[in-house]
Amino acid sequence: MSTLATARPANYLSVDPGVMSWLLTKDHKRIGILYLVSISVFFLVGAVSAAVIRLSLFTPEGALLHGQAYNKMFSLHGISMIFFFLIPSIPAVLGNFLLPLMIGARDVAFPRLNLLSWYIFVLGGASTLIAATTGGVDTGWTFYTPFSSIYSNTNVTLTAVGVFITGFSSILTGLNFLVTIHKMRAPGLSWSRLPLFVWAHYATSLIMILGTPVVAITLLMVGLERGLGIGLFDPALGGDPILFQHLFWFYSHPAVYIMILPSMGVVSEVIACFSRKRIFGYEFVAGSSLAIAVIGFFVWGHHMFVSGQSVYAGLVFSLLSFLVAIPSGVKVFNWTATLYKGSVAYHAPMLYALGFIGLFTIGGLTGLFLATLGTDVHLTDTYFVVAHFHYIMVGGAITGFMGGLHFWWPKITGWLYPEGWSRAAALLLFVGFNLTFFPQFILGYNGMLRRTYTYPPEFQVLNVMSTAGASILAVGYLIPVIYLLWSLRYGQAAGPNPWGATGLEWTAPSPPPPGNFEKIPVVTEEAYAYSTMETRRA
Amino acid sequence: MLFGLRLFPEQASTMAGQVDALLLFLLAVSLFFIGLIFLTVIVFAIRYRRRSEAERPQPIHGSLPLELLWTIIPLGLALVMFGWGAWLYFALNRPPADAMEVFVVAKQWMWKFQHPSGMREINELHVPLGRPVKVTMTSEDAIHSFGVSDFRIKMDVVPGRYTTAWFEATKPGEYRLGCAEYCGTEHAKMVGRVVVMRPEAYEAWLRGAPTGISLAAAGEKVFQQNGCAACHLSAGAGPGPSLAGIFGKPVKLATGQTVTADDAYLRESILDPQAKLVAGYPPIMPSLKGMLGEEQVTQLLAYIKSLAADQKAKAAP
Numbered sequence: 032m033s034t035l036a037t038a039r040p041a042n043y044l045s046v047d048p049g050v051m052s053w054l055l056t057k058d059h060k061r062i063g064i065l066y067l068v069s070i071s072v073f074f075l076v077g078a079v080s081a082a083v084i085r086l087s088l089f090t091p092e093g094a095l096l097h098g099q100a101y102n103k104m105f106s107l108h109g110i111s112m113i114f115f116f117l118i119p120s121i122p123a124v125l126g127n128f129l130l131p132l133m134i135g136a137r138d139v140a141f142p143r144l145n146l147l148s149w150y151i152f153v154l155g156g157a158s159t160l161i162a163a164t165t166g167g168v169d170t171g172w173t174f175y176t177p178f179s180s181i182y183s184n185t186n187v188t189l190t191a192v193g194v195f196i197t198g199f200s201s202i203l204t205g206l207n208f209l210v211t212i213h214k215m216r217a218p219g220l221s222w223s224r225l226p227l228f229v230w231a232h233y234a235t236s237l238i239m240i241l242g243t244p245v246v247a248i249t250l251l252m253v254g255l256e257r258g259l260g261i262g263l264f265d266p267a268l269g270g271d272p273i274l275f276q277h278l279f280w281f282y283s284h285p286a287v288y289i290m291i292l293p294s295m296g297v298v299s300e301v302i303a304c305f306s307r308k309r310i311f312g313y314e315f316v317a318g319s320s321l322a323i324a325v326i327g328f329f330v331w332g333h334h335m336f337v338s339g340q341s342v343y344a345g346l347v348f349s350l351l352s353f354l355v356a357i358p359s360g361v362k363v364f365n366w367t368a369t370l371y372k373g374s375v376a377y378h379a380p381m382l383y384a385l386g387f388i389g390l391f392t393i394g395g396l397t398g399l400f401l402a403t404l405g406t407d408v409h410l411t412d413t414y415f416v417v418a419h420f421h422y423i424m425v426g427g428a429i430t431g432f433m434g435g436l437h438f439w440w441p442k443i444t445g446w447l448y449p450e451g452w453s454r455a456a457a458l459l460l461f462v463g464f465n466l467t468f469f470p471q472f473i474l475g476y477n478g479m480l481r482r483t484y485t486y487p488p489e490f491q492v493l494n495v496m497s498t499a500g501a502s503i504l505a506v507g508y509l510i511p512v513i514y515l516l517w518s519l520r521y522g523q524a525a526g527p528n529p530w531g532a533t534g535l536e537w538t539a540p541s542p543p544p545p546g547n548f549e550k551i552p553v554v555t556e557e558a559y560a561y562s563t564m565e566t567r568r569a
Numbered sequence: 570m571l572f573g574l575r576l577f578p579e580q581a582s583t584m585a586g587q588v589d590a591l592l593l594f595l596l597a598v599s600l601f602f603i604g605l606i607f608l609t610v611i612v613f614a615i616r617y618r619r620r621s622e623a624e625r626p627q628p629i630h631g632s633l634p635l636e637l638l639w640t641i642i643p644l645g646l647a648l649v650m651f652g653w654g655a656w657l658y659f660a661l662n663r664p665p666a667d668a669m670e671v672f673v674v675a676k677q678w679m680w681k682f683q684h685p686s687g688m689r690e691i692n693e694l695h696v697p698l699g700r701p702v703k704v705t706m707t708s709e710d711a712i713h714s715f716g717v718s719d720f721r722i723k724m725d726v727v728p729g730r731y732t733t734a735w736f737e738a739t740k741p742g743e744y745r746l747g748c749a750e751y752c753g754t755e756h757a758k759m760v761g762r763v764v765v766m767r768p769e770a771y772e773a774w775l776r777g778a779p780t781g782i783s784l785a786a787a788g789e790k791v792f793q794q795n796g797c798a799a800c801h802l803s804a805g806a807g808p809g810p811s812l813a814g815i816f817g818k819p820v821k822l823a824t825g826q827t828v829t830a831d832d833a834y835l836r837e838s839i840l841d842p843q844a845k846l847v848a849g850y851p852p853i854m855p856s857l858k859g860m861l862g863e864e865q866v867t868q869l870l871a872y873i874k875s876l877a878a879d880q881k882a883k884a885a886p
Contacts, residue, residue: 337749345658
């Protein structure tokens with residue numbers, strides 16, 4: 032195999048393997064790899080803390096952690112998973128790697144800015160990791176005031192600084208993607224021919240640019256109150272604690288769409304490829320991404336139905352939350368219809384994509400229970416909410432990320448991973464995930480509250496089920512790590528297009544050369560022209 | 570409950586059944602769509618599985634009627650959910666006029682209750698069966714949340730302002746009260762119980778407990794001790810407005826606006842007197858912020874309300 036590797040034509044991996052050349056690279060593909068390595072660190076931190084939480088909840092009194100130690104653990108889990116894994120996951124890794132390839136460009140619009148945004152991410156991540164290792168933080172990822180600004184005696188400021196810094200990485204990436212998509216499409220690649228992955232990243236980038244500054248300034252305000260005693264949120268200082276929630280959710284609800292839209296983009300690509308069909312209702316799937324991005328900015332108040340905000344505000348936010356659910360439903364229906372009369376193959380990426388449809392459907396529908404005012408009062412702040420958003424963020428976003436990683440792994444590395452293992456891992460993930468999180472819906476309905484290290488004994492059976500499921504889920508994540516790394520040494524050469532997929536990225540060699548294409552391609556047909564592929568090949 | 574497995578919470582308030590009915594409706598709709606999607610995906614995936622590598626299915630571009638169908642039907646169902654949920658939310662947020670009132674002060678990590686009779690309790694709230702109870706709540710530190718899942722109610726308890734919730738218990742028993750908003754180290758242990766008693770038993774409990782003076786009488790003491798009476802003479806001749814009969818009435822402000830003298834307004838005027846100055850009075854009242862605890866403020870409010878009641882009693886004959 033190693034002789035084969037050296038026999039491969041020069042590609043972005045082999046062209047200059049020195050450490051400095053990686054650290055100073057402006058190649059979007061290498062930057063994607065840098066992100067992959069860094070977010071994997073945070074995934075590990077988030078996953079280990081999740082494991083500790085689940086083990087501790089094995090018994091009603093809390094088997095491992097109590098009080099502040101437990102609170103720090105769930106805060107670490109939420110902060111590392113949301114700000115440092117989920118938000119950058121698909122955009123920064125797959126988006127960076129694939130957007131220029133998909134639109135027939137040699138790089139993103141601002142390659143230096145792209146590298147800068149990685150350094151900013153690392154700086155922010157390092158601050159947060161230092162905060163975590165030098166005492167930790169106990170505010171949860173939500174930083175609710177006045178607890179975070181006045182009452183918590185943990186490393187709130189340094190953690191917030193880390194999240195604040197990382198936000199700029201997100202803003203710059205969004206900016207880079209928007210300009211790239213607008214200005215650098217290959218000749219003939221009109222908007223109506225764009226792959227849905229690109230459409231999804233366009234919508235995501237809009238949210239990154241418009242939403243992230245708000246959370247940055249909000250965390251700055253927490254720092255000002257905490258450090259300088261400037262009264263912004265604490266009523267004792269003349270501030271308004273609910274104002275924080277408005278500002279925080281103005282970003283953090285759209286942030287959910289930063290996590291899920293790119294995943295939806297992946298699912299569209301994968302389903303088209305493994306059904307060999309054009310995506311049913313392409314325009315509606317593309318348009319629904321934009322609709323979600325826009326309406327998603329006006330639903331933040333649904334996190335505050337029991338905060339004491341006006342009941343009329345609740346009314347408006349509830350209605351808008353129902354409206355944002357419709358485009359998500361449209362996507363699910365269109366993906367399902369794409370399978371109709373297709374040629375469906377069950378490779379690992381497809382199993383992840385089908386798993387995504389199922390888990391996202393459950394996650395989305397349980398969201399309706401929380402958008403409904405009268406039932407949210409009972410369910411909010413319980414494990415029902417925990418289950419719901421894990422169905423969206425893990426069942427949706429991470430399943431999509433895994434699907435995407437498996438789909439483009441041969442393109443990124445040039446190697447194939449073992450079929451059997453990868454299918455088994457996808458199935459294991461689905462089973463483990465449902466066993467972990469489905470019982471939490473029932474726990475929540477029965478009144479088990481979030482963020483508590485103890486719980487009434489009658490909830491133990493369901494908690495034990497959830498912990499058992501988490502151990503299966505862990506294996507489902509571990510197996511791919513092993514065989515993907517294995518493939519780097521022992522895998523078979525993938526060739527440019529192992530799946531027989533449409534899309535410009537598959538016309539480049541695997542792994543692609545530094546400038547992606549020998550000659551900038553000219554696009555003459557719509558995305559997903561699977562029916563004409565064979566004739567073109569011949 | 571079976572082997573420690575609990576699937577359904579108690580229905581112990583008048584609203585519990587109504588919330589569960591809506592939940593059941595949502596569950597039915599969800600199960601229908603989950604079944605529809607799962608079944609369709611599985612059937613399509615099996616029926617149209619790839620049989621040969623040479624397969625090239627005919628492209629289908631889409632269908633406007635189908636897009637309209639799966640936009641309009643879910644939208645219609647969503648509007649039903651929205652309307653039903655909103656109706657219930659208003660009911661959950663509007664306490665009946667005859668509700669018995671209890672003041673709640675939350676702090677890290679305990680619940681303090683004050684009954685109108687002056688009875689105080691910590692982490693335990695005794696209430697009579699079959700009578701609506703309104704809780705008026707505030708916090709002395711972080712945000713907490715008053716949640717009783719067997720009643721299907723929850724409301725955040727926010728420092729610096731009042732929030733309210735209400736319930737009418739329908740079954741005698743003890744129900745878990747939990748803090749639902751994360752509030753720090755012992756958030757998990759900020760639990761209490763609501764003890765629902767039959768009216769006779771409740772009356773006996775009230776008599777048996779070592780009650781001090783009523784909330785309003787305690788408020789009158791606070792009123793005297795802090796020198797409020799010097800300006801707020803009941804006849805209205807002092808430098809401050811009379812408080813007799815003021816509760817629940819419109820008040821004209823110096824800015825020309827009119828506000829209702831409810832709990833929130835009176836609380837603000839005690840702690841931040843210049844925020845909403847009554848028309849015709851000079852801004853001379855000092856703030857009582859830092860001098861009065863939240864519990865004393867609620868006692869003052871009870872006293873001011875009792876003045877309103879006196880006024881009504883006088884007006885009646």
